Amino acid sequence: MTTLSARERMLGRLRAAAPAPSPSTAELDRRIDSHFEARRHGTPGVAELVASMQAALEASHAEVWCADEAAWPALLASELSNAGVKRLLLDPASKAGAALAAALPAHVVATGYDRPIEQWKTELFDTVDAGFTVARSGIAATGTLIVVPDAGSPRTVSLVPPLHVALVHASTLHEDLHMAARTERWRDGMPTNLVMISGPSKTSDIQQTLAYGAHGPRRLWVVIVNDAGGKEMAR
Template sequence: MSARDAILKRLRERADGALSAPDSDFAVVTGRGWSRDERLARFERWIGSVHGEVVHAAEEGWTDVLAKVLVDKGVRRLALGKQHPVAVEARRALVNAGVELVDVDRDIEQWQHEQFNDVDAGLTSTRGAIAETGSLWLWPTPDEPRLISLVPPLHIAVLDAGTLEDTFFDVIEKQGWKNGMPTNALLISGPSKTADIEQTLAYGVHGPRELVVIVRHA
């Protein structure tokens, strides 16, 4: 019997019965009770405080806002997926926009140099956002790999206003993560940032220098 098996055997044969999880009070991490407008205002304030940009768009006209962002930011090469509705709509709208659309459903070894040196921006969908911390949350897929939000100098994220939750706990609870936890969820709270020993904050050292969130309203 291995040491591990011996330890587990002793735990199973405890004289005072099996161990059980204690009752927990999660009130401190939930129950904010904010309205939809309050959630949106808090999210925008917090993500804006760390240099994230928020632009608003109607659901049926968000690609016009995207096109304007690309022009304003001087984006010539945009990396994006093919299958998610956000990517499908963007590709359709940008056919004649003078922007090269870069496919991302490739093994990273095939286009690593291109991604790190030639792509101006990455476009992704989001699963939602957190009002309390001003954070987006993404669930990467082969169609939208995590590197398109972590490598290009500009990350453009599309957020539906109705997917905002008050706290991270609310996201975990409402999305049922206890029954199917994502293997690689990303929490994004502004552009990449880091600080040196003198606490001087710098942006874009290890990832995107800019983050633009397009908030879609139904």
């Protein structure tokens, strides 16, 4: 028997085999939903999700504050000033970006991402101290920010500056990844670039020695905004 005839016989058997029936997409969704729902114990409230989100982020070496809608711009402006930030990259056309820019002291300059990176790469890498983004939502179980970059706040804003400052609203927190995907209906169309951030950038060598900032920001600040009503959250 030649190698070629053996190959042909093998392929013939595969073609002749009856294909196994495939479950429908709806049935697969039902099975996945049932699996995750069986693992959950009740429905956590907003305060519980916030506490879980904060604990997971801090375990990953992020710095976290909780504030209401009126207080967060002044809080962040003060922290940025105290940290010695002189130039902050943000989207001034967004509601949150405009609010933060208005709260900044005079010695902290708000800069918009308004040029192709080729025109100011050196300036961006050498002079911008921090980047500010607003997360679309968050995953409380893992302390993960879900960020969808756009033209005013591209991926560079959360990747290049040594400090990444993120805002996430308590009303957008999900219990886990499955709940995020189902609630936001990711199956109906994923964005071109969906970024998940869980703590500052870190890596380790063969001896498992952690190093921060090798592939992105060395520090991550997160403000969880209490926009869901109820008692004010404290840090």
